[in-house]
Amino acid sequence: xxxxxxxxxxxxxxxxxxxxxxxxxxxxxxxxxxxxxxxxxxxxxxxxxxxxxxxxxxxxxxxxxxxxxxxxxxxxxxxxxxxxxxxxxxxxxxxxxxxxxxxxxxxxxxxxxxxxxxxxxxxxxxxxxxxxxxxxxxxxxxxxxxxxxxxxxxxxxxxxxxxxxxxxxxxxxxxxxxxxxxxxxxxxxxxxxxxxxxxxxxxxxxxxxxxxxxxxxxxxxxxxxxxxxxxxxxxxxxxxxxxxxxxxxxxxxxxxxxxxxxx
Numbered sequence: 596x597x598x599x600x601x602x603x604x605x606x607x608x609x610x611x612x613x614x615x616x617x618x619x620x621x622x623x624x625x626x627x628x629x630x631x632x633x634x635x636x637x638x639x640x641x642x643x644x645x646x647x648x649x650x651x652x653x654x655x656x657x658x659x660x661x662x663x664x665x666x667x668x669x670x671x672x673x674x675x676x677x678x679x680x681x682x683x684x685x686x687x688x689x690x691x692x693x694x695x696x697x698x699x700x701x702x703x704x705x706x707x708x709x710x711x712x713x714x715x716x717x718x719x720x721x722x723x724x725x726x727x728x729x730x731x732x733x734x735x736x737x738x739x740x741x742x743x744x745x746x747x748x749x750x751x752x753x754x755x756x757x758x759x760x761x762x763x764x765x766x767x768x769x770x771x772x773x774x775x776x777x778x779x780x781x782x783x784x785x786x787x788x789x790x791x792x793x794x795x796x797x798x799x800x801x802x803x804x805x806x807x808x809x810x811x812x813x814x815x816x817x818x819x820x821x822x823x824x825x826x827x828x829x830x831x832x833x834x835x836x837x838x839x840x841x842x843x844x845x846x847x848x849x850x851x852x853x854x855x856x857x858x
Contacts, residue, residue: 618643619651623670626661631669678735682719685710686819687855691811692720694851695822699724701843702824704831707732708811709745710820714761716746719820730825731801741781742770744796744808745821750781751788752810752818758785774799793841794821798828805831809844814856822848 621641626632629640634652638645652668655661659673682688691708699706705727708720716738732738740746740761750758758781767776775781788794796806806825813819824840825831831840 618647619655622648622651623655623660626668626670631664631667633666633668637668682734685719686813687811687851687858688719690851690854690858691820694847695720695722698722698822698824698844698847699727702826702840703727704824704826704840705730705732706822706824707745708820708822709738709743709749711740711746711749711818712737714740714765716740716743716749716821726826726830728804728825728827730804732825738800739765739768739770741767741775742796742800743823744794744806744825745823746808747784747796748788748794748808748810748821748823749818751785751794752812755782758782770800771798771802773797792845795836796823796825803828805836807831807836807840807844809841809848811848812852819855 618641621643622637625637625640629636632640634645634648637643637652638648641648643651652661652663655671656663656668659671661668662671685691695706695708699722701724703724703726705721705723707718707722707730709716709718709732711717718732718734718736718738721732721734732743738746740750750761753761759778762778762781767778767781768774769776775784784794792809794808796804796808798804800806804825805828806823808821808823810821811819822844824844
């Protein structure tokens with residue numbers, strides 16, 4: 596069965612943790628940030644002893660989760676296999692990817708599909724049209740929900756109590772001067788998004804970039820994620836911003852929701 600993505604996705608509230616695994620995750624996170632690093636550098640960054648770091652790296656290497664080149668370690672391609680498997684198990688993954696390509700081709704811009712996990716937006720698929728620009732939204736990238744058009748359109752589908760919980764846990768940090776950081780202002784915008792059916796991002800995650808986000812709902816009306824189209828401000832304005840792109844993405848989403856409901 597595909598993995599259900601529900602509005603209540605969140606971390607286990609339990610407090611029982613394995614310190615050794617936390618140390619392993621710390622090393623993996625540092626390797627991701629540095630692309631490659633040696634034992635001494637990782638020990639300094641994590642606060643672990645060099646002997647401990649070496650043992651963790653040796654264990655990770657035995658499962659192909661890290662590779663070693665000289666004295667440097669880097670993350671292994673085993674993570675790619677796991678990530679691809681996780682993504683393929685999401686509801687409607689195959690048709691979502693096909694529709695995303697359709698949106699990118701029609702708009703000639705950068706399009707992505709994000710879902711929610713642990714109160715964050717996670718990019719599952721990304722495609723670039725003929726005029727698409729590079730953005731921060733690589734596959735697997737996690738964003739604060741209030742930073743992006745897709746994230747805000749997901750938030751608008753959640754009960755207010757759930758939104759309050761997300762704000763309490765993650766806060767409302769700013770990415771640019773245009774980011775909404777006031778809870779009352781955010782709730783006002785979420786109400787507008789519910790009425791309008793889609794969300795805008797006015798340079799709230801990246802200076803010079805605007806986006807339109809449309810939520811995708813499953814057969815039981817649960818939010819599965821959101822499609823978004825991003826473009827430079829000089830192309831994302833006027834009728835194209837207010838009608839053309841929102842109408843296009845909404846029509847694709849409506850068709851996709853019907854297909855998911857009868858698949």
